[in-house]
Each structure stands twice: as C-alpha cells, then as structure tokens.
Amino acid sequence: DAGVIQSPRHEVTEMGQEVTLRCKPISGHNSLFWYRQTMMRGLELLIYFNNNVPIDDSGMPEDRFSAKMPNASFSTLKIQPSEPRDSAVYFCASSSRGRGEETQYFGPGTRLLVL
C-alpha cells in the first residue's frame, strides 16, 4: 500500500498567487481530512469529507480556501489568493470510517511558503 500521497511536497509562491494542493487517499478509505500545521496554532482540521461529501468545513479559515473531492481517490485544497500567513505544512489524512479501520493515516504533507 502506497499510503496517502500528497503533491507537491514543497511549494514556494508569491503573495496573490493561486495554490493547489493535491491528495490521494489510501485505496478503499472513505474519509478524507485536510489539516494545517503551524508553530503558533498547532494541528488544525480545515475540512473533512465522508464518501466524497464535505461534512464539516468549519475550520476553513476564510473564503480564500476551498476544497473539493470529485471522486474517492482524489482531493484538492485551493488557496486563492495566497497570503504570507498561509505559510504552513498542510497534511491530508484518510481513514476507513465504519469499516473497522478508523485510524487516520497522514500523508507526508505539503510545505507551503508564501512570500
């Protein structure tokens, strides 16, 4: 099993640019979570999906952030326009909710730097 796959692993961009982060969950998992990690705020849940449907997006900081899950094997987190305060490590995690494997497995993360 390849585990959760995220791309890109590193992203450096300038303020105002659009940033798209990608995630491929573990095959067979039906829940997907996007987290942001910073020194100041720790690990924060941004949004999560069950069976490709957004369930809770209360952690999304503002309208500049959007997330989609068009199918069971792919999700994106988009920031438009990006700002320096968006600099963080963004993790995607997946789990198999209700199917006996509820552990959340994290991807390697995308380290985002907005200049």
Added chain:
Amino acid sequence: GENVEQHPSTLSVQEGDSAVIKCTYSDSASNYFPWYKQELGKRPQLIIDIRSNVGEKKDQRIAVTLNKTAKHFSLHITETQPEDSAVYFCAASRAAGNKLTFGGGTRVLVKP
C-alpha cells in the same frame, strides 16, 4: 466544540526514565482518544489509541490511561530511549474515524 489541552509542552527526561503526558478534553461525548508521534519534518503517526469502554491499554513500552469521569487521559512511556524524542499529540473525537481535535503537542527530549 471539543477543546483538548495537553501538558507539558516540553519534557526532558534521562534515557531509561519514564515520561508522562497528560491531556484533558471538554466534550463528554468524546469516546475515541488516539496518540500521535511526529518526528522532525515527518508526518504524525499513530502510536496507540484508546476507546471509552477501556480504562487502560498497553503496547510494549507505551501505555494510555483514560478517566472518563474526570475527562482526562495520559500517555506513559517507560524505559525511554533516544528514538522516543519527538513531538507527541493527543486527540479526541466522538467516534473513531470522525474529526479529531488535537492537543497542542508535547516536545519530548530523551537525553542519552
């Protein structure tokens, strides 16, 4: 919503000693409590979890205890080794597989 407090924020122990990290939670409906270990520059990885129908769980050198009445749970690492040095996060949720609320993390340093 759920709020998880974690203490201490940093912990330095001598190799071979024990380390204890404590967490409290606010939502009495929470019943799943995982612990994650994150090494520098790496992803968080689950090391142990406990459900509310269990008071204690052990896996080799690590153990977790849960007190639902007091709404707190703890991670115990015995015979610490340098490779135990990392940041440890506790978390809580209403069900396994549901959204997790994380504590602020504890940076553990095991001195040889």
